[in-house]
Amino acid sequence: MSEKITIGIVDDNAALLQQLKENLTGAGNIEILFTAAHGEEALQKLPTLKKLPQVILMDIEMPVMNGIEATAIITKESEIKILILTVFDTDEKVFDAIKAGASGYLLKDSKPHRILTAIEDVLMGGAPISPHIAAKTLELLRSKTTVNKEKQPEDYNLSERETEILKLLAKGFSYQQIANELFISHGTVRKHVENIYGKLHINSKAQAVSMAHQKKWV
Amino acid sequence: MSEKITIGIVDDNAALLQQLKENLTGAGNIEILFTAAHGEEALQKLPTLKKLPQVILMDIEMPVMNGIEATAIITKESEIKILILTVFDTDEKVFDAIKAGASGYLLKDSKPHRILTAIEDVLMGGAPISPHIAAKTLELLRSKTTVNKEKQPEDYNLSERETEILKLLAKGFSYQQIANELFISHGTVRKHVENIYGKLHINSKAQAVSMAHQKKWV
DNA sequence: TGGAACGTACGCAGTTCGTCGTATTTGGAA
DNA sequence: TTCCAAATACGACGAACTGCGTACGTTCCA
Numbered sequence A, B: 001m002s003e004k005i006t007i008g009i010v011d012d013n014a015a016l017l018q019q020l021k022e023n024l025t026g027a028g029n030i031e032i033l034f035t036a037a038h039g040e041e042a043l044q045k046l047p048t049l050k051k052l053p054q055v056i057l058m059d060i061e062m063p064v065m066n067g068i069e070a071t072a073i074i075t076k077e078s079e080i081k082i083l084i085l086t087v088f089d090t091d092e093k094v095f096d097a098i099k100a101g102a103s104g105y106l107l108k109d110s111k112p113h114r115i116l117t118a119i120e121d122v123l124m125g126g127a128p129i130s131p132h133i134a135a136k137t138l139e140l141l142r143s144k145t146t147v148n149k150e151k152q153p154e155d156y157n158l159s160e161r162e163t164e165i166l167k168l169l170a171k172g173f174s175y176q177q178i179a180n181e182l183f184i185s186h187g188t189v190r191k192h193v194e195n196i197y198g199k200l201h202i203n204s205k206a207q208a209v210s211m212a213h214q215k216k217w218v
Numbered sequence C: 001t002g003g004a005a006c007g008t009a010c011g012c013a014g015t016t017c018g019t020c021g022t023a024t025t026t027g028g029a030a
Numbered sequence D: 001t002t003c004c005a006a007a008t009a010c011g012a013c014g015a016a017c018t019g020c021g022t023a024c025g026t027t028c029c030a
Helices: A014-027 A039-048 A067-077 A091-100 A112-123 A131-143 A160-170 A175-182 A186-200 A205-214 B014-027 B039-048 B067-077 B091-100 B112-123 B131-145 B160-170 B175-182 B186-200 B205-214
Strands: A005-010 A030-036 A055-058 A081-086 A104-107 B005-010 B030-036 B055-058 B081-086 B104-107
Touching: A005 A014, A005 A039, A005 A112, A014 A030, A014 A112, A030 A039, A039 A067, A055 A067, A055 A112, A067 A081, A067 A091, A081 A091, A081 A112, A091 A104, A091 A131, A091 B131, A104 A112, A104 A131, A112 B131, A131 B091, A131 B112, A131 B131, A160 A175, A160 A186, A160 A205, A175 A186, A186 A205, A205 B205, B005 B014, B005 B039, B005 B112, B014 B030, B014 B112, B030 B039, B039 B055, B039 B067, B055 B067, B055 B112, B067 B081, B067 B091, B081 B091, B081 B112, B091 B104, B091 B131, B104 B112, B104 B131, B160 B175, B160 B186, B160 B205, B175 B186, B186 B205
Parallel strands: A005 A030, A005 A055, A055 A081, A081 A104, B005 B030, B005 B055, B055 B081, B081 B104
Antiparallel strands: none
């Protein structure tokens, strides 16, 4: 971990920006490559940098170009991760930021160490989200989906072991691979599968794999 | 904060459950009202309690009744918050848990203090989500609103005919059935499938079916 | 006009799968 | 204790699948 994490900060509030800079430079192995007061300025500065930042902390409400537009453009044209950092948490804003491709969404009152952790999370492919905001994203997600009442494997009288084997089958494993996975003999796997076929009223691996996927047993 | 937070724990892994109990009772102002090994047991125990827990930590993969079903029932019939605590993080499972009404989603390897914080977050109306899982949540949300960015069959250089045959394969059809469907010979189907295997770098029907479903080519 | 890609088709050798039987052990239900 | 379901295991036969080679007509593009 000798390499510093390179970041940029975009925020129109000079005082907050200054405070962020201090907190981040002081605490972690962070290198701030640039700062900007709004999206437009950030887009202008990016091409002039010797190296691109790995993460950009982005405010939403800004003059000239807001953080959501900037996020959309940056994520489309580069691999830079965007971490939204804002005081706003209205449904619409959260939603727009996610659509724009933000990798995380924190409230500005988050503690400095929380922000640091978040930056690291983002680099590891995670998406740190403040609980309050996460609650809204879940609401959104729920509202966009319908119920799904698929039958469970048990409804076909599949035993636990059979279910387990079916799942491996559904991954495309051969009998021998499953046998190795479960430390049982090749023949036993075949016998289980035979029983599964009977219970599911099918008679081939392809059908089993297809059915398992369709019913979302994988 | 003199009042203890009341919780329940549902997990079929006795060792993990025990460890959770110890970590939670030791560290915070937590009172564990009950534990259960699966959803069914939890549902049975709940009505017998003198007071209901505020939060339930819930595993997903469990015998008899899994955590998602249990979550759906509990959230429908009470105000109890459910915090999913699992090692699984497949898209579908996360998705189902959210639909079922879970208020948070943590990986089991989360540190004890993280779990404690999460419980408090949940009580304050937040939705603590492990970054890794949150990333999947955001993906899901994006996929619901934007176009599907999965690789298309063409990206593997599959021809139209090959794609067509792959879709039939994915339904569990035999070579002969596909041949009948497309009015070509059994041997031709086999040749196509052979070419498909080469392009997808696989070598069995089961793998082909699995892959086609995973990439939503069905 | 010549190739490249595609769709069609067949054969052979070897492997895996589907189906049928049979059998032992184990843990829990009656 | 007896009985049964579930998990384990082996054998055998025919069917289906896989890999490799070959072949030919069509279409489309350089």
